[in-house]
Amino acid sequence: MALRSGFLLRAVPVCLTVCGLAYGQFAYPEQEVQVRDLPSLTARSTHASDVLTTSLETIFNNPDVCCGKNSALEDSVQSSNPKSLKDIAGKLQGKHVLSDGRSVMVTAEYLLPSAVNSGQLIGAILDQHPPLMEWNSHLYLVSGVTYVETADYSSGADSKAIHKFLLEDQRYSDSRRAVSFDRTADDWSKVQGFLFLQAEVQ
Secondary structure: OOEOOOOOOOOOOOOOOOEEOOOOEEEOOOEEEEOOOOOOOOOOOOOHHHHHHHHHHHHHOOOOOOOOOOOOOHHHHHHOOOOOHHHHHHHHOEEEEOOOOOEEEEEEEEEOHHHOOHHHHHHHHHOOOOOEEEEOOEEEEEEEEEEEEEEEOOOOEEEEEEEEEEEEOOOOOOOOOEEEEEOOOOOHHHEEEEEEEEEEEO
16 A cells, blocks of 8 residues: 655655756655654454554553553543544543553644644654554554655755655554555545654653
């Protein structure tokens, strides 16, 4: 599977070397960024609730926070609608209590595809915070992206156009696990949204 459609960035040609697009504009070679050392977890079943739990366990990577018995987010995850990123965000956002009495503050930001920008997505990956992406009513973990940066030397501005989302389908542990959404080939209208998550133990 692949992805690519126009969302907030103009698609630009991929060049093997720096190439001119218009007067004073240059597109640099395609770059790839990925989250390093993600836990290789596989959902217990293909049910949406198990996929959500495994995805969150991968993102937070802290069993005290999520999502097993006596974890801070156990009840919130179990009570959320696993097919609604908006509902998941509402249940996870805010302060939760760890089993030892400490608190953990979860930041959960749900965005529609039209509200997401390339800088936010690339920044989350660089900060090692993989977001969730809902595509065709299924959750995927965004483990990386490929993009092309265009510089406009006449104005001093630059922009980044995401070409592919590198995804993990945590229903599987075999070759079906690695998926890509190509913005030039896949239907952007079938992407329902993104969820950006962070947790800070206080």
